[in-house]
Amino acid sequence: GGTPIPTNTDGEAVFEGLEKQEYAYTVTKAGYKGKSGKVDLTAGDQTVSETLERDLASVTFTVLAGGKALAEAIVTVGSATMPTNAEGKAVFEGFEKQEYVYTVAKAGYKGKSSKVNLTAGDQAVTVELEKSLAHASFAVLAGGKPLAGASIAMGGVTVQTNAEGKAILEGFEKSEYDYTVTKAGYKSASGRVNLTAGDQTVSVVLEKQEAPTPVESVVLRQVTVRPNPATTELYVDNATDVERLWVASVSGVELLRRENPRGEQTLRVSLAGFAEGAYVLVVESRGERRALRFVVRH
Structure with missing residues (x-):
């Protein structure tokens, strides 16, 4: 009921000169749970022990x-x-x-x-927490110049290069990834990019895919194409002996290739995406080739 007294280094505090009666007391210290109780001095001096727990x-x-x-x-x-x-x-x-x-x-x-x-x-x-992701910036060149419209496949995602030959694949976990760069008329290029350290820049150079020089074949002389001019599709007749064929530009750049493993009599060639102009269809059998010219008109 009087003035608070701090304990000494021995943890003791002595209150003297109190009348012989009952008193309420509290023991507190910052960082500890306080305690309260009563002490009865009617019979004389008393000793009270309290143990404080950390708060x-x-x-x-x-x-x-x-x-x-x-x-x-x-x-x-x-x-x-x-x-x-x-x-x-x-x-x-x-x-x-x-x-x-x-x-x-x-x-x-x-x-x-x-x-x-x-x-x-x-x-x-x-x-x-947010995933720590990275991106790969690709620059695709051909003949020292940016190559637009090249397809880049990496980690299940495919994008195409813009007019500057650039493309960015974003949102990848920091790991290693295989990539492939392709474009019709060019040899594909593959590689691996390591994103474990963060964003990376990859430069890829594609080389033109030159079409083989056709060699006239007696076996393949019966092969014909229709219609000519064509619009969206070209049919190759009498193709039983044709093992494979490809379409090339008149400058010799390969644009499309397909196989004929079943020896089908007539093969259909899709011309979707072909611009108007002249093209060469090359058919091959047993190492011999024949070239047939056709025209695309829309």
Whole structure:
């Protein structure tokens, strides 16, 4: 009922000169749970022992990625570190009630850092991690010049180069990927790009695919094409002996190729995407070739 007295180095505090009656008392210290009680001095001097418990707090972290629990994320609070469980949770207990800096990290994800204030007691913190992604920028050239319309396939995604011969494949996890670059009339090119260190730039040079020089064949003289001029389709008749055929521009650049493994009598060739003009159809059998000219008109 009087003035508070702090305990000494021995944890003792002595109140003297009190009247012989009952008194209520409290024992408090920052960072500890306080205690209250009563002491009865009617019979004379008394000794009271109290044990204070630390007033600690806990913080529960829930780590998500794409709205789902993320296991094995490393959570650090102060000097304590632990991984999240299968439910994406990590519980830190026995912390003094104060403010702490925390970090959450996992390979393949962007880490996060912030603060949690435990002065008011236990806290729950939810952290959403985003995948750490990378992109590959391709520059495709042919003859030293940008090549537009080249197809680049990588990781199940296919894009085409723009007028500057460039294309960007975005949103890839940081790993290694195989890629293939193709365009009609050019030899394809393949390679591997490593995105583990982040964004990468890849330069690819395509070489023109030259069509073989046709050699007249007696066996293939019966092969004919129709209609000529053609619009969207070309039919190759008497093609039983034709093993393969290809269409080339008059300058010799191969544009299309197909096989005839079943020895079909008539083969249909799609001319979709062909511009108006003259072309050469080359048929081949047993190493012999024959060239037939045809025209596309729309």
